[in-house]
Structure formats: structure tokens, C-alpha cells
Amino acid sequence: xxxxxxxxxxxxxxxxxxxxxxxxxxxxxxxxxxxxxxxxxxxxxxxxxxxxxxxxxxxxxxxxxxxxxxxxxxxxxxxxxxxxxxxxxxxxxxxxxxxxxxxxxxxxxxxxxxxxxxxxxxxxxxxxxxxxxxxxxxxxxxxxxxxxxxxxxxxxxxxxxxxxxxxxxxxxxxxxxxxxxxxxxxxxxxxxxxxxxxxxxxxxxxxxxxxxxxxxxxxxxxxxxxxxxxxxxxxxxxxxxxxxxxxxxxxxxxxxxxxxxxxxxxxxxxxxxxxxxxxxxxxxxxxxxxxxxxxxxxxxxxxxxxxxxxxxxxxxxxxxxxxxxxxxxxxxxxxxxxxxxxxxxxxxxxxxxxxxxxxxxxxxxxxxxxxxxxxxxxxxxxxxxxxxxxxxxxxxxxxxxxxxxxxxxxxxxxxxxxxxxxxxxxxxxxxxxxxxxxxxxxxxxxxxxxxxxxxxxxxxxxxxxxxxxxxxxxxxxxxxxxxxx
Amino acid sequence: xxxxxxxxxxxxxxxxxxxxxxxxxxxxxxxxxxxxxxxxxxxxxxxxxxxxxxxxxxxxxxxxxxxxxxxxxxxxxxxxxxxxxxxxxxxxxxxxxxxxxxxxxxxxxxxxxxxxxxxxxxxxxxxxxxxxxxxxxxxxxxxxxxxxxxxxxxxxxxxxxxxxxxxxxxxxxxxxxxxxxxxxxxxxxxxxxxxxxxxxxxxxxxxxxxxxxxxxxxxxxxxxxxxxxxxxxxxxxxxxxxxxxxxxxxxxxxxxxxxxxxxxxxxxxxxxxxxxxxxxxxx
Numbered sequence: 001x002x003x004x005x006x007x008x009x010x011x012x013x014x015x016x017x018x019x020x021x022x023x024x025x026x027x028x029x030x031x032x033x034x035x036x037x038x039x040x041x042x043x044x045x046x047x048x049x050x051x052x053x054x055x056x057x058x059x060x061x062x063x064x065x066x067x068x069x070x071x072x073x074x075x076x077x078x079x080x081x082x083x084x085x086x087x088x089x090x091x092x093x094x095x096x097x098x099x100x101x102x103x104x105x106x107x108x109x110x111x112x113x114x115x116x117x118x119x120x121x122x123x124x125x126x127x128x129x130x131x132x133x134x135x136x137x138x139x140x141x142x143x144x145x146x147x148x149x150x151x152x153x154x155x156x157x158x159x160x161x162x163x164x165x166x167x168x169x170x171x172x173x174x175x176x177x178x179x180x181x182x183x184x185x186x187x188x189x190x191x192x193x194x195x196x197x198x199x200x201x202x203x204x205x206x207x208x209x210x211x212x213x214x215x216x217x218x219x220x221x222x223x224x225x226x227x228x229x230x231x232x233x234x235x236x237x238x239x240x241x242x243x244x245x246x247x248x249x250x251x252x253x254x255x256x257x258x259x260x261x262x263x264x265x266x267x268x269x270x271x272x273x274x275x276x277x278x279x280x281x282x283x284x285x286x287x288x289x290x291x292x293x294x295x296x297x298x299x300x301x302x303x304x305x306x307x308x309x310x311x312x313x314x315x316x317x318x319x320x321x322x323x324x325x326x327x328x329x330x331x332x333x334x335x336x337x338x339x340x341x342x343x344x345x346x347x348x349x350x351x352x353x354x355x356x357x358x359x360x361x362x363x364x365x366x367x368x369x370x371x372x373x374x375x376x377x378x379x380x381x382x383x384x385x386x387x388x389x390x391x392x393x394x395x396x397x398x399x400x401x402x403x404x405x406x407x408x409x410x411x412x413x414x415x416x417x418x419x420x421x422x423x424x425x426x427x428x429x430x431x432x433x434x435x436x437x438x439x440x441x442x443x444x445x446x447x448x449x450x451x452x453x454x455x456x457x458x459x460x461x462x463x464x465x466x467x468x469x470x471x472x473x474x475x476x477x478x479x480x481x482x483x484x485x
Numbered sequence: 486x487x488x489x490x491x492x493x494x495x496x497x498x499x500x501x502x503x504x505x506x507x508x509x510x511x512x513x514x515x516x517x518x519x520x521x522x523x524x525x526x527x528x529x530x531x532x533x534x535x536x537x538x539x540x541x542x543x544x545x546x547x548x549x550x551x552x553x554x555x556x557x558x559x560x561x562x563x564x565x566x567x568x569x570x571x572x573x574x575x576x577x578x579x580x581x582x583x584x585x586x587x588x589x590x591x592x593x594x595x596x597x598x599x600x601x602x603x604x605x606x607x608x609x610x611x612x613x614x615x616x617x618x619x620x621x622x623x624x625x626x627x628x629x630x631x632x633x634x635x636x637x638x639x640x641x642x643x644x645x646x647x648x649x650x651x652x653x654x655x656x657x658x659x660x661x662x663x664x665x666x667x668x669x670x671x672x673x674x675x676x677x678x679x680x681x682x683x684x685x686x687x688x689x690x691x692x693x694x695x696x697x698x699x700x701x702x703x704x705x706x707x708x709x710x711x712x713x714x715x716x717x718x719x720x721x722x723x724x725x726x727x728x729x730x731x732x733x734x735x736x737x738x739x740x741x742x743x744x745x746x747x748x749x750x751x752x753x754x755x756x757x758x759x760x761x762x763x764x765x766x767x768x
Contacts, residue, residue: 298625347695348654371650374624379655381628385662 004078006278010071011271014059015051015264028054051264062087062262063255072271079278080205081215082240084247089266090258092199093119095223095239097126099195102245102253104129109163111156114403115145115172117197118435121409121445128410132160137317138400142308142329143358145400146317147178157190165193170201170214173361175325176318180217193244196222202230203324206281211320220244229324229365232273236266284366285324291373292326292364298377304332304384326362334389336464343387348379356436357461401457404449412447416483419473425450428481433470436461450479490521492536494711495679502526508603513595515647520603526709528604530571533646536709538571540606547573548745549705549717554636554669555581556735556750557724561635562586565663567623567651569640570596572608579613580740587616592647594620624650630663637664639672644685652685654692661696667723674702677760678712686716687767693720694768701726702764703753727751
């Protein structure tokens, strides 16, 4: 239950107050409320430029908040049911990294599902921690990886009793939730911290009939992408802290990498969006749920598409499902998700969040309207009419590839390496990432063995037109591998 | 006292009509609806402030939307009108005894109600037994139709607002699917004169060309629309708009029209060079 007056917006109030003062700027930024950069001001608008200002007494300081930012952080903590909330301006990536860095040091083990975002493994490169992967089971019909089983986590804990933390996706990009409460209790019994990557879970804190949020499940830290379902500006995010972690230590970790010139555009957008969700969140996400359900029903009527939902729930690997996610499987059409994604954009001017081997994800939010849903559904119907393939051979079955971690990510990242043609890289240890972006989940991460199966998978996603990223070689013809290993 | 209605045709061009009085103003779920009386143009309807029709010049638009395809297709029985809540297209269509069934799909029920009350000149024939009203999104309605109509008339507003979905490739593709093997689609096609309208016109043309084998554009002179020079699209699976015109048959029907005639039919597909060039660029 929220205890504070959530209609307050301290950062916005301070910025409005500040504008009235008409302070003469002899500080940065050098555009001086936009006057020094006419082209930019014409593009973004004077109101926007006039609040692109620096930290100062009446506006507080993100690195060491004592007034309005502190107040705004307390309101955010209250709204999310957290003990402490940090305003993050370097993306949820920085929230995830700070969370991992606060929990693990060099050589510490961390238990995590393989379908983590690259920012998690990047954090391991930064801090030198060792990943212990839990196989997220696969749904073969849909070709997506799911959540961690409770028994899988228990097994990983038994084999690695010295692990420091467990990381959980809540939910995954596709809306799949693990049993976060039971996993959290289990980890706590063994003295481990629990970190929730809630990049796709802001709404869980405010909507009704949605999966359990991290803080409600008792996790120790959670990274919440306010800019996704929460409505704030791109790159703004919250890091929530619960029990068992010292917020002062987390602040120090954040300040290792976060900018000292935190953008007030981003900060105010977080503050305003927090207020909006705290006050109107229930109604907003009821509407989002209805829109997603409408689209799901209509898409399932077209035929050959499968927009899935709660019927997948199985009590373990799909412990719960986030119904605001409109994930649609396209395989019965004889088309890869990425192909449908590309046709939607190139021919119908419709941009969906991502397409992978078997699915597309359409992001439904407070900003959507019924008319646009009709466009999406109609375009999907047209794509079926025009492109459906009777011959479904050549569609790759998505398989979970159990990564063989040979070397710690940090060690592999900094090791001596050489570039090899893909086909000659079998059996070697990779020193870089390979992933499709989005969703940004690694096929290969630094320190892992390159296998025939992995190379096949890379070739397939390239052929289907996925944007493959990570390696130094932008064309992904070569991979960097460890020298002499 | 002087009361004026003004529509901005571009950021720096205004079009004004002196208003005698305002008869109606209301906000539906989709748009603001206003009806005015004026000395020069009679009664007129605006949606979100944009001119939809006036009593004085609506005949041009509605005759050109309906009689052009009706004089080409030899046997129109089933017709779908998307939009057209003012009833003008229906008024022209019900004059053909061979038409058996007309579905009108209008997203905004309030538009029909307001027009019934204030614009009897166009909203005169909703009670014809062949007319069936459906108040829903046109894109949604047509998704479920296949091989059903001889003629589809897309009588939409501009592509900024509730009408946006009716200028999309998915919509035209669904129209193609909803038409029979010799079906025709005509649509409100914006104008080529002012830059913003011209972009909408080119985008619409590009998408129709992608869906239909035969896709031509014709023109009319409509004084109250931006620039006064307005375009229509004629898309078809089989019939050519001028080669397949059966003027003798249409004239034998003895329909009295004020703008349309079969000589004008042949001429209205001849477009100014700059318009032809824009269409070529879009293709």
C-alpha cells in the first residue's frame, strides 16, 4: 500500500519553480536554454530545451541526492513497494549492471537462466563473476525459451552452494514468468541474494490480474524499465532495492559508471510517469489488457497465427503469463517471425517490437488505440493471404543450446585472441557475443565453446534476415576466438 | 456581426465561409462534428473542423463517386460503402433498381444521426430496404469479407484522424479480397495541389497499385475542398474505366444528373501533366 501522497511530482515542481526564477546561466549546458543552438531548439522545442539544465542547488544532484531527487526517489520507492528506489539515466542496462555489481565480486558465482539480456553478461565481464546457467526449458511448438524450473534452480544451488546470487527474468520478453516467489524463498534459505530483471515488468507493480512483481515476491533488487510499459523517456529506468542490501553501497556502485550530468529531461520523465502510474496505473493497464486480449482473439481467428496467453501456464516453466504481451507465433504460416516482422515494416508501415525465428512481439501500451490494432490485425490477415507457404520445410526447429562455459566471461573478453572464419571456429572458445537484436539474448557469450550446432543457428538467423550483432566483424563472417586454446 | 468558418488548407492558406448560424456541435468518441448554415453554400458539415460537404457542391462529389463505376460495371448487385455517413453516396446508388444490397460501414454512428437530423439533402435514403448500416471500423469489417461485393466505395475522411486506416495497404488488400472477380473499388483520393495532400495522394496510389491490376485516377472540380481540384481512385480486377464504359446503356437508364455525364466520364481520366507525373513517381 502506498503511504505517501503520490500526486506530488517533486522534480517537475522544482523545474517549474526554477523556470520562473529566470536565472542567468553561466553554467553548462552550453546551449543556454537552447539559445545557442537554433536548429536543435527548432526541432525539439523551446520548452524542452529550457529544462535541459545542470544539477544545481534548487534541482538537487543525482549522484548525491538530498532534496527534490531524494524526495522523488522516496515517492518511487513507495509506489513500487520497495525500500529504496534509484533514478537511472543510463538505461535499464545500467540498472541491471549495478544490481549484478552490487551482488557479485570477481570469482563469485551467479545462478541465472540462459535467456538473460546481454547487459547481464556484460556485467559479468565488468565484475569477473562466473555464470552458472540454468536451462530454461523450451516450448518446441512456439520455439521460445521459458522460465527456470524450481527444481532446476534447486539443483544449481545444490551444485553451487557458494553462489552469491540468483537472477530471474520477470517476465521474459515474451511474457513468461518463473515461480519467482518460491525461487526467492529457496535462494534466501541458502543465503543468496535474488535479483529480478524486470525490464519488461513495470506494469506488474500497478495493474490488476498480472503476475507477481519482484518486490512483492521479496527479491533483494529489481531493475524496472520505466520507459517500456511505464511511459517515461527512452533510457530512463528505476533500480529498486528491498531488504538485505545496503542502499548506500548500491549508490556507490551506480556512481562508478553513471553520468555525473544526469539529464533532467529523463529525471522529470521518470518522476511524472511514476505519478501517472501510481494514480492511474490500475485503469491504464486494465485498458492495455483489454486491447491485447482483443487483438489476440482477432489474430487467432485469422488462422495459422497463434497469439498465446494464459493457456500455456503449466505451474513450473510457465508459472505465470503476462497478458499485456502480444506474442504471436507464425510458424504454421510457413514464415519465420523475422520474415513477418520485415513484411510488416517494409510493406505495411507497421513496426513491431521484434521478430525471432518463430514469433513476433507487438508491444501494446497506454499509447495505443483501437484503430491501430485494427491495422495490425488486418495486415497480419493480408500477409497470410499473400504469403502463406504450403511447404514448411526448411524451418529450423528452435533448440536450446546448452552453453559450455569454458572460461569466465571477463577472462575470455580480455584474453589474447585471433579472428577465424566461422566455419573454422568449431571447437574453439569464443571471446565475444553473438546475438539477435532484439531480443538481445546471446547465442554465444565470451568464454563459451563454439559448436557446429551454434554455427548452424547463426547461419539460419542470418539467412532469415535477423539483425545479428555482437562480434567485432560487423558482417559476422569472422569470430574472435581465444588464442592457443 | 460577422461569423466566419475557416479551414486552413495549408499552414499559410485559409478558406473561409461566412456563417449564418451554427446548428449543431458535438463530440463523438472519434471526432468533433459541426453543422452550419451559410448564405453561399447552404448547410455544411465539418468533422474536426475539416469541410466534409456543403449543400451547394456535394452533388459533384457523390455523383462522381457513384456513377463512374456504375457506368462501367455491367451488373452491380452488392455494394459496400466504407464511411459515407452523410448518406450522399447511398442517395445516388438507390437510384439504380438493379442494386440489390448496400452495406454501409461507418465508424461514427453520431455522424449518421446528425446528418439525418440536419442534412436531409444527403441523408434522405437510409430507410431504403436495401440499405444495411453497420457502425464499426471499416478495416475490421472488411477483414471478414471474401468474394462478396461487385463495388466498394471508400468514402473516407482525410488520412489524418479516424480515416487513417482507410489509406493503408492492408485496407486496400482486404478490399481486393472482399471484391468478386470482376469487382471495382473507387476511393476518395485526396488532391495533388498542396504538398501535404499530394503526399497522401501518392501514398494511397502507391498502395492501390500494389493490390490491383487496373488502377486509374480521375478528377472533379469541388469548390470547397482544398485547391478545388479533387481526385478519385478507380481500381479494378477486370474492367478498364474508359475502355469498358458502356455509355449507351447508362444513358438509357435516364438518370438525371447535374455533374456527371458519359462524355465527362471519358474526359475525367485525362489528368494534368503534373498529376500524371506524381502518379508515375508513386508507381
